Amino acid sequence: MKIFVAGAHTDVGKTWFSCALIRTAIRQGLSVSAFKPVVSGLDPEDHAGSDPGRLLAALGRPGEDIATISPWRFAAPLAPPMAAALEGQTLPLAPMVEACRDALAEPVDLALVEGVGGLMSPIADDGLGLDLMMALAAPSFLVTGSYLGAISHALTALEVMRARGLPVAAVVASESGGPDHPDFIETVAAIARFAADTPVLAMARGSEDASEALAILWAKP
16 A cells, blocks of 8 residues: 655644554554655754654664655755755755655555645645645545644645545544644544545544554555
8 A cells, every 4th residue: 555644734743643654554464664755954963853763763663774764854944945955955856756656666565655844835846745746646644733723724735635636545633732722623523524525533642543544544445
């Protein structure tokens, strides 16, 4: 099974969900690979807390493998093409697409590619996250938060994906931290009410169980 983990916004829990999915699949005896083609805001002295570092930990692989899981890495916490430009580098979309296709072709039960930022975030000099998704055409989990505004972000991203003909496995509402955020369960219910026939899953803060998401994948024809 090939999947893409997309975001309705930045910092909504894509990597948390990806790691939960990886660990759940491994517990169920499945072979798994993960790939996050580009990452910015990376401290070269401390990979462990980064998105690729966390993916490697979920896979049970050493941190030294970071170049294989995220070949394009930049220090500035900016959109990848902006961070690349600060280091005097270009970041074309075509080689990123090819690297992701190779990752999805891994001979495993579950091959996962994780995007960067939100759906419309620039991921390359000549492409958005959406352009990468269109090139790969893999079923996607759309991850959103539960902060104020998350409902709009989730439903807008979902409509864009539908308009482009992208297969959506499910929307995953990841619980945002903070006492001032709207009620999590009510937020999930509101997204589900307007998501029509797309499943909406609730990922409580701290949960590492993604068995419902895996079940949706394996139930698809």
